[in-house]
Amino acid sequence: MSPVVSILADVLVAVLLVASIVSSVALSRRITRLKADEAALRQTIGDLMIATESAERAIAGLRTTLGECDRTLSERLRTAEHTSADLAERVAAGEDVVARIGRIVAQARPSAAAPAAAAPVAPPAAVPAGTGAPSPAAPPEPRPVSTGERLGAAAAAARALSERALSRLQAHAA
Template sequence: MTITLIADALVASLLVATIITCYVLSKRIERLKADEGAMRQTIGALISATDTAERAIAGLKLTLGDCDRTLAERLRTAERYAADLAAQVEAGQDVMDRITQIVSAATLVAPKTADAVPEIAEEPTVSRLTNAAHAAAAIRARAAKRLEGQAA
């Protein structure tokens, strides 16, 4: 009878261990199911965020295309303005060269003092060319004074 009692005690302790193990495993399964729900929520949030990011990227691509077109248009406009300015500068340089030639010719015709600015003659016998030469010389003198003032 002692052997049966010992065998019964052993079976009872094994049953208690099995019950405890089943309880622990049940709790682990519950946690895994709870983690599965949280994982599903996390995956859903990631999918939603990915969709939002893809839409934002598409919008950014459209904005980039618009910016590229606008920038290209502005660059073409700037190039046109630069070409116009270059042509105007060249025309201004041609005018200055002609004025320099006129002043040089006027200097040979009517020499002037170093500080005096030539006056336009009032006499009817003086030709219009001489008056133009005196005016060009006056403009040249003023321009030279301005350039000296800027250089200083």
């Protein structure tokens, strides 16, 4: 072999060795960066796992709270429905009592006015002229009773009945 070919072969081998060393260094740096990225990725995955576990615990707590709220709301709704039904019954009973009291009051008023109307009206006595004695006044005519007065009387009677019922209940409870 000639010395020129031998030098060219040596130069070619040297260039290839330099290229191989440069690529090895570049690959080494890339591997180092990948390992650093792998460590960061592992840390991120660990943080994500912790956050996921925390979120699962929070969701379980929320489900428990939601169940308790649902049960409490259901109980309150049932209580409200029972109270509403009871109140409706009491209002209906109260209206019935007021209606009966109104009928009683209405019947009692004309019967109180009836004896006065049934009593004979005496003709006015003759008064001698010039004596100055006034003539006896005619009996007052019964005045008409207004609906407002009837309702007021019915309300008063209902109040009295409720007070008596309350006192009976209190006496019975004691």
